[in-house]
Amino acid sequence: YYNENTIVFLNGEWIPAAQATASLYNQTMHYGNGIFEGIRAYDTPTGVKIFKAKEHFERMLKSAATMHIKTDYTVEELTKLSYELLEKNGITNAYIRPLFYLDPNMSLVPVDKTNLFLCAWEWGKYLGDKLxxxxxxxxxxxxxxxxxxxxxxxxxxxxxxxxxxxxxxxxxxxxxxxxxxxxxxxxxxxxxxxxxxxxxxxxxxxxxxxxxxxxxxxxxxxxxxxxxxxxxxxxxxxxxxxxxxxxxxxxxxxxxxxxxxxxxxxxxxxxxxxxxxxxxxxxxxxxxxxxxxxx
Ligand code: PMP
Structure with missing residues (x-):
């Protein structure tokens, strides 16, 4: 999914993937409360397009609200960051994975800090091509x-x-x-x-x-x-x-x-x-x- 040149977004910073770490005091890891999306970008005659970015990030924000996970990110900001992510990694036909995770938090209420991690990689058809x-x-x-x-x-x-x-x-x-x-x-x-x-x-x-x-x-x-x-x-x-x-x-x-x-x-x-x-x-x-x- 990544190599030494891969750049990811973590809480406002662009960093090499290997440097993106989270603590073990993480509600998402212990209890599964986190939200993610799976989005694809495609080459088009006029450049890269993130397919249905608006629908994906609307679903992500709605999922977060449903799970009482707070964030100030907007659909527009998340979309802009995703285009930047593709640009920084020099990829166009790609799969984009945003994740909201809760760290630090060992309680059963999602009150602490919400973190945003964004990464992307080139990924063929998930279930392959054969019937x-x-x-x-x-x-x-x-x-x-x-x-x-x-x-x-x-x-x-x-x-x-x-x-x-x-x-x-x-x-x-x-x-x-x-x-x-x-x-x-x-x-x-x-x-x-x-x-x-x-x-x-x-x-x-x-x-x-x-x-x-x-x-x-x-x-x-x-x-x-x-x-x-x-x-x-x-x-x-x-x-x-x-x-x-x-x-x-x-x-x-x-x-x-x-x-x-x-x-x-x-x-x-x-x-x-x-x-x-x-x-x-x-x-x-x-x-x-x-x-x-x-x-
Ligand atoms: N159902 C489940 C359980 C899934 O994980 C996915 C993939 N996100 C889908 C359906 C298909 O959703 P979408 O077309 O939005 O990717």
Missing amino acids: LRIKTSPYQRPNPKSCHVEAKTVGHYINSILATTEAKQNGFDEALMLDAAGYVAEGPGANFFYEKDCCLYTCPLGNILPGITRNTILDLAKENHIPVEVKLFTIDEVKTADSAFFTGTAAEIAGIGSLDDYTFPMDWNESLGKKLSILYQHEVHATQNELKPIS
Whole structure:
């Protein structure tokens, strides 16, 4: 993720990555209360563009507020810092990782100092390019009555780690998790869609991270007259589908070949998922059309 030339941002300073350290008296490390984002920047004909920076930093600030984490940073400042980060590291097609962590703080209330760490690295498609073999996870998504599943909170990712590890230990590439009521929710780091009879299906918000890629796909589907139904559905319904895919900033659009012992019958190249993944690549590499702050 970094080498001796990598520059990161830590609490107002630009420093070499190896010098960015945190103390062990850190609420984020002990109890998991911290907020992060996963954002991608892309080359466009008019220079680098951070895709949906506004949406990502709005979600980050909203997640922080939900978890009672205080910060004075604004969406504009965080966006500007992210462009500076890319410039200082001389990278364009990159993954950007901002993190709010609470240090020092050993209590169970997030009262002390909020720290901001920002780093970036060049990262290929998170789940790779080949069709995924996924399995139904024995791990449910966190119950929305026990935490705020819509916030991108550090501690929620133990659930994702357990699910992905269990899937890999059983010879699969990734997991598909259910919600507390037994309906399909999402993957450990991506939202889920399936296609049946030329219509796309995805679950409603409530038990999932409100994915920014999910929204982009919903918008692209609408613009291209692809019908989408947002509804709750079961694993059994998915096992009658023609095709399926994950969506996420890191994963982009990742085609799924099979779920448990069910193979999706449609050729991925003929699927709506493939069509949308081409449209998605076009959109992320399209000329800058959103706020790029003046440095
Ligand atoms: N669900 C989870 C649990 C995730 O970690 C992610 C990745 N941030 C997503 C969905 C997809 O969200 P986005 O499209 O905003 O990256």
